[in-house]
Amino acid sequence: EDQVTQSPEALRLQEGESSSLNCSYTVSGLRGLFWYRQDPGKGPEFLFTLYSAGEEKEKERLKATLTKKESFLHITAPKPEDSATYLCAVLDSGYALNFGKGTSLLVTP
Amino acid sequence: EAQVTQNPRYLITVTGKKLTVTCSQNMNHEYMSWYRQDPGLGLRQIYYSMNVEVTDKGDVPEGYKVSRKEKRNFPLILESPSPNQTSLYFCASSLRQSYGYTFGSGTRLTVV
Numbered sequence: 635e636d637q638v639t640q641s642p643e644a645l646r647l648q649e650g651e652s653s654s655l656n657c658s659y660t661v662s663g664l665r666g667l668f669w670y671r672q673d674p675g676k677g678p679e680f681l682f683t684l685y686s687a688g689e690e691k692e693k694e695r696l697k698a699t700l701t702k703k704e705s706f707l708h709i710t711a712p713k714p715e716d717s718a719t720y721l722c723a724v725l726d727s728g729y730a731l732n733f734g735k736g737t738s739l740l741v742t743p
Numbered sequence: 744e745a746q747v748t749q750n751p752r753y754l755i756t757v758t759g760k761k762l763t764v765t766c767s768q769n770m771n772h773e774y775m776s777w778y779r780q781d782p783g784l785g786l787r788q789i790y791y792s793m794n795v796e797v798t799d800k801g802d803v804p805e806g807y808k809v810s811r812k813e814k815r816n817f818p819l820i821l822e823s824p825s826p827n828q829t830s831l832y833f834c835a836s837s838l839r840q841s842y843g844y845t846f847g848s849g850t851r852l853t854v855v
Contacts, residue, residue: 666841677747677833677846678786685841721786725841730801731776733786 637661640722640734647741650711655720655737658704663727667705669698670721672736678721681707712741745770749834749847756824756854764819764850766834774837775817776801776844777809779830786833792817793840824854 641656659667666685670678682691684700691698695716697708707720719736726732747768756762768775776791778801788801792811806828808820817836821828831851835844 668843670846675849677835677848678844680843680845683841683843723786730788731840731844733778735783735785 637726637732638722638724638734640720640737642737643735644738645740647709647712647739649713649741649743652708652710652712654709655707655739656704657707657722657734659722659724661724661726661732664724665727666725667700668723668725668731669696669705669707670723672719672721681720709739712739714741714743717741745845747834747836747845747847749832749850751850752848753851754853756852758825758854759823762821762824762852764821764832764834764852766817766819766847767815768817768836768845769815770836770838770845771814772836772838772845773814774840774844775811776835777807777817777819778833778835779803780833780849781830789819789832791840821852824852826854828852829854 639658669681672678682698687702689700695710699706717740719738721736723731723733750765773794777789778786780786787803790809792798833849834847837844
């Protein structure tokens with residue numbers, strides 16, 4: 635059973651059209667929830683770490699939030715250069731960092 | 744520049760021919776890890792290392808070996824590669840396991 639589920643699998647937005655990506659998780663003893671951005675053929679690039687429910691972090695047009703069951707990555711007024719796959723990962727009470735399958739975001743001009 | 748360096752970037756090999764993918768980081772990170780990425784399966788952890796001489800299995804360790812003799816290096820060894828090990832491989836490092844990881848650029852391996 636997947637511990638980390640991301641939705642939607644793919645999302646197409648017009649430039650400037652804000653939206654949110656979802657990451658739901660079922661691990662117990664959450665030690666951290668991570669968001670990464672991955673461009674085609676490249677390694678994931680670290681964006682945020684969230685450690686406890688209620689925590690929020692921002693970077694440019696991106697804002698990540700965390701509850702006890704899920705995290706959201708809000709994208710405000712996206713630009714075409716925000717097109718990428720966004721990956722969520724959770725670190726549980728063991729030593730495993732479990733990744734979701736990602737949301738592929740396409741922002742069109 | 745702080746980075747994780749993997750070599751080679753691309754590799755085509757034949758079944759059964761031993762190979763090593765190197766990984767080196769220049770950030771004095773304690774934690775290092777190997778992942779493979781396959782379409783529809785996402786990133787799956789192969790092995791990880793909490794520090795020098797400390798390694799442990801991830802989710803998909805079968806057919807792979809690792810070693811951590813120095814803090815900066817964490818090579819991935821395929822002693823007898825098989826076609827089902829064709830994949831995109833990433834090495835990652837972090838100061839602590841609960842911190843964000845820095846990933847390498849990836850190694851695309853094809854086993855024929």
